[in-house]
Amino acid sequence: MLNTIIHRAESPSAAPPLLVAHGLFGSARNWGVICRRLAETRLVIAVDMRNHGGSPWTATHRYPEMAADLAEVIEAQGGRADVMGHSMGGKAAMHLALTRPDLVRRLVVADIAPVAYAHDQSRNVEAMRGLDLSALGTRGDADRRLAEVLPDAGLRAFFLQSLDLKSDPPHWRLNLDVLAAEMPQILGWPDTSGRFDGPALFLSGELSSYVGPQHRETILRLFPGARFAELKGAGHWLHAEKPRAFEETVRVFLDAAL
CATH class of the missing domain: 3.40.50.1820 (Alpha/Beta hydrolase fold, catalytic domain)
Known part of the structure; x- marks a missing residue:
């Protein structure tokens, strides 16, 4: 469920x-x-x-x-x-x-x-998958790191709502591997x-x-x-x-x- x-x-x-x-x-x-x-x-x-x-x-x-x-x-x-x-x-x-x-x-x-x-969201998946989640103290730290590959501040803010910083280590609440593999089906x-x-x-x-x-x-x-x-x-x-x-x-x- x-x-x-x-x-x-x-x-x-x-x-x-x-x-x-x-x-x-x-x-x-x-x-x-x-x-x-x-x-x-x-x-x-x-x-x-x-x-x-x-x-x-x-x-x-x-x-x-x-x-x-x-x-x-x-x-x-x-x-x-x-x-x-x-x-x-x-x-x-x-x-x-x-x-x-x-x-x-x-x-x-x-x-x-x-x-x-025809548009593709794979670039955004790769941006999230490529984010170094080690030693993240705040959402601001994550935003600064993500900004290196994703300049759109609005998109970063939206994506970072799915980043769990309270877990140890931090992790995405998104199954990025499956979303990447299934992108043709999603689109x-x-x-x-x-x-x-x-x-x-x-x-x-x-x-x-x-x-x-x-x-x-x-x-x-x-x-x-x-x-x-x-x-x-x-x-x-x-x-x-x-x-x-x-x-x-x-x-x-x-x-x-x-």
Whole structure:
């Protein structure tokens, strides 16, 4: 079973639980503030995806398996949920909706499409694998070392959230070897049959190139009930860059009458 962080509803309602699946190199903790705010009237469950955070490390990292992981969490919570995923987590959520539509009431896909991508994250894996973890005293020490190969301060801050400095010796809470080996699977999209006829929101960042007009035909073929929205001024990390606008858009979609 995946590691989960449970956010209890402040004022419980009849709304189903919301399951939140993070993207590559992320964790359930990254979504803490957003999950707490969305938990006003419903249970919100954030997961660590396999090979991330506190979840089991496995020999493979593929979307049918990740979708099955999410299904297991939903079934343990009663059997049906709204599901939201970003990037890699969005692909896992889409695969779940296509193959187990009985488990998904509404679907939110944040800045990803059901297609293969040509960009590669292997350089970032190698940067983390190459970081000398010996004699690290503070996160600042780790940041300075990582800056030698990764100049983007925002990316470094994001990656370092998965570095456990309290352990002896420090270690990454990411199965970097498997993520590197499975990168073609992560960037790809399996030949998935099925169709999800329920409500689906494809929410993209205005400044991101991950979801474009060329993807709409594929999305609508698999998700005929899809709606599209764009967050102004946001890129791929739209939930981190425009959190309040992201929350409000998601809340309106989830709470709308069927």
